[in-house]
Amino acid sequence: MWRYILKRCFMTIPVLIGATFMVFTIMHFAPGDPARIILGADATEAALESLRYELGINDPFLVRYGKYMVNLVHGDMGTSYRNGQSVTTLIMGRLNNTISLAMAGILFAIVVGIPVGIISAIKQYSSLDNVTMFITLFLTAMPTFWLALILVIVFSVNLGWFPASGMGRTLGAFWVSLILPTLTLGSGFAALIARTTRASVLDVVRQDYIDMARAKGLSENAVIWRHMLKNALIPIVTVIGLNFGVLLGGSVLTESIFSWPGVGRFVVESISFKDTPAVLGCVVTLAILFTFVNLIVDLLYAFLDPRIKSQYRSVWPRGGASK
Amino acid sequence: MNPKTSPATSRARTPFEQSLKQFLKNKMAVAGLVTVLLLFGVALATIVVDLATDNAFYNNHIIEQDLMHRLAKPSMKHLFGCDEFGRDLFLRILWGTKYSLFIGIGAIILSLLLGAPFGMIAGYYGGRIDNLIMRFMDIILAVPFMLLAMAIVAALGTSTPNLLIALSVSGIARFARIARASVMTVKDNEFVEAARAIGAGDAEILLKYILPNALSPNLVQVSLGVGNSILMVAGLSYLGLGVQPPHPEWGTILTSAKIYMRDAWHISVFPGAFLVVAVIAFNLFGDGLRDALDPKLKK
Numbered sequence: 001m002w003r004y005i006l007k008r009c010f011m012t013i014p015v016l017i018g019a020t021f022m023v024f025t026i027m028h029f030a031p032g033d034p035a036r037i038i039l040g041a042d043a044t045e046a047a048l049e050s051l052r053y054e055l056g057i058n059d060p061f062l063v064r065y066g067k068y069m070v071n072l073v074h075g076d077m078g079t080s081y082r083n084g085q086s087v088t089t090l091i092m093g094r095l096n097n098t099i100s101l102a103m104a105g106i107l108f109a110i111v112v113g114i115p116v117g118i119i120s121a122i123k124q125y126s127s128l129d130n131v132t133m134f135i136t137l138f139l140t141a142m143p144t145f146w147l148a149l150i151l152v153i154v155f156s157v158n159l160g161w162f163p164a165s166g167m168g169r170t171l172g173a174f175w176v177s178l179i180l181p182t183l184t185l186g187s188g189f190a191a192l193i194a195r196t197t198r199a200s201v202l203d204v205v206r207q208d209y210i211d212m213a214r215a216k217g218l219s220e221n222a223v224i225w226r227h228m229l230k231n232a233l234i235p236i237v238t239v240i241g242l243n244f245g246v247l248l249g250g251s252v253l254t255e256s257i258f259s260w261p262g263v264g265r266f267v268v269e270s271i272s273f274k275d276t277p278a279v280l281g282c283v284v285t286l287a288i289l290f291t292f293v294n295l296i297v298d299l300l301y302a303f304l305d306p307r308i309k310s311q312y313r314s315v316w317p318r319g320g321a322s323k
Numbered sequence: 324m325n326p327k328t329s330p331a332t333s334r335a336r337t338p339f340e341q342s343l344k345q346f347l348k349n350k351m352a353v354a355g356l357v358t359v360l361l362l363f364g365v366a367l368a369t370i371v372v373d374l375a376t377d378n379a380f381y382n383n384h385i386i387e388q389d390l391m392h393r394l395a396k397p398s399m400k401h402l403f404g405c406d407e408f409g410r411d412l413f414l415r416i417l418w419g420t421k422y423s424l425f426i427g428i429g430a431i432i433l434s435l436l437l438g439a440p441f442g443m444i445a446g447y448y449g450g451r452i453d454n455l456i457m458r459f460m461d462i463i464l465a466v467p468f469m470l471l472a473m474a475i476v477a478a479l480g481t482s483t484p485n486l487l488i489a490l491s492v493s494g495i496a497r498f499a500r501i502a503r504a505s506v507m508t509v510k511d512n513e514f515v516e517a518a519r520a521i522g523a524g525d526a527e528i529l530l531k532y533i534l535p536n537a538l539s540p541n542l543v544q545v546s547l548g549v550g551n552s553i554l555m556v557a558g559l560s561y562l563g564l565g566v567q568p569p570h571p572e573w574g575t576i577l578t579s580a581k582i583y584m585r586d587a588w589h590i591s592v593f594p595g596a597f598l599v600v601a602v603i604a605f606n607l608f609g610d611g612l613r614d615a616l617d618p619k620l621k622k
Contacts, residue, residue: 016465018458027477141606143557143599145561146595149591245467248469249468252469252470252473
């Protein structure tokens with residue numbers, strides 16, 4: 001098991017290097033002269049040139065990437081063009097807001113999605129099942145930002161229960177202000193999890209090993225918990241892991257709409273200010289976060305399905321589990 | 324064959340007829356298809372009107388501001404009300420259809436065309452080439468789709484073609500994976516061996532023998548992906564990174580909705596409702612297509 005975990009951890013390193021290289025290359029093409037953006041329109045050519053030298057803009061591309069990576073490993077993502085602050089500080093001040101919103105969204109989706117899916121599967125083709133499946137179909141097709149608008153119109157403008165935007169400063173206000181963004185971010189995900197759970201449970205129920213477990217006299221509880229749910233969980237974990245990236249993307253929209261002070265809103269602001277180091281820093285940070293979540297999901301697989309783990313004992317993996 | 328089908332249907336059929344029949348039996352999928360066709364009808368109609376009137380109608384009714392009717396509520400004259408510049412929301416939504424539809428579908432098809440060849444080569448040759456290509460795809464997948472698209476738009480600048488490029492590049496890896504998997508299931512078949520025995524080259528085998536047989540999972544993925552793609556177009560436009568105002572893309576219309584939601588709920592509700600209907604229609608159609616083409620269900 002430890003060897004598998006270690007191997008899987010090492011596999012993330014080339015992926016991270018490649019991902020940062022890709023994003024760095026893309027952002028390299030960002031228009032505008034950084035020196036001009038920082039110093040403004042009426043800067044002298046000499047001042048521009050000395051700043052360009054200072055920023056290392058005239059260095060060859062690979063040298064710049066190398067320097068960036070060395071700094072990145074030391075936790076330095078450069079300085080923002082907008083206000084000269086350290087990008088690392090700017091992002092770190094916002095990252096926990098993004099993570100708490102993402103965690104709240106996932107938790108909501110899991111806590112609602114899995115039970116709804118199980119109930120739907122048990123009561124297959126009942127009117128309850130039909131209604132839930134219709135609602136989930138609707139929710140998976142709903143644009144995040146539209147759902148947010150509707151929620152704000154209903155719960156903030158008309159009912160006045162929750163704030164329409166911003167993050168509460170006191171603990172109580174924080175939880176209240178977290179509710180609408182969480183619903184926005186988590187609803188589509190909850191619907192997806194509910195649909196996957198339903199399909200997965202229906203699939204598992206028909207397997208021979210369930211009949212076998214019953215035949216050997218296990219209690220119904222043991223059949224459901226130990227044989228049914230554990231096996232049904234694998235596709236559910238897959239869906240949660242695969243869609244974590246979608247959730248991070250959704251958090252960009254959700255944070256922008258609710259003025260939630262997270263990395264997602266920061267990246268949108270930075271794009272409009274042509275603040276390349278900040279954009280680069282945000283994308284790299286979220287990609288690292290995403291990669292680690294994928295790592296955790298892969299490790300969870302091995303825990304849930306011993307067959308996957310044994311695959312890794314014999315041969316070097318060829319992406320079998322990272323599907 | 325399903326024992327319930329009448330004797331007339333048990334005649335030998337081509338796979339296409341079987342799939343078509345399977346698809347038509349699925350009422351939700353047919354409803355999805357009908358809605359998709361309706362949306363195409365609307366999009367084409369607006370294009371025809373623009374061509375016929377040399378954009379005069381577009382400029383006078385979709386772009387031209389009429390501040391007298393600013394934020395007008397829905398009425399018989401303005402079915403969905405008016406936006407913050409007094410433009411008829413119903414017409415703007417109709418004219419916005421083509422953006423969602425064509426950018427959404429275009430991005431997915433471009434992703435397929437860019438990604439599938441890599442996946443096919445990886446799946447066909449295996450070994451080191453496979454490893455190299457798929458590790459590269461892992462790298463693309465390591466950056467969340469939406470963020471990658473945003474980074475590309477940020478680097479290239481905001482415009483409709485750049486939006487298309489950003490979305491299609493971000494989607495490459497998904498299609499490479501699907502194409503690779505479908506080629507791997509096909510390539511060990513006897514007809515591939517037979518083709519090789521009669522002296523066909525790699526390119527010929529891939530294009531003439533494997534491609535047609537590995538196509539359907541990719542087509543299903545295209546139809547299932549369109550819904551998401553439409554949502555991405557709208558989302559990026561909403562953030563100001565996609566189709567730019569005053570063009571009436573649905574997400575772009577919604578950009579101003581939040582500012583006016585206290586006075587004009589209709590600006591929030593209607594464009595979003597059209598988005599939801601379009602996405603559901605494509606998803607239902609895609610689900611139906613998947614079920615109809617899945618050989619496991621064709622018993």
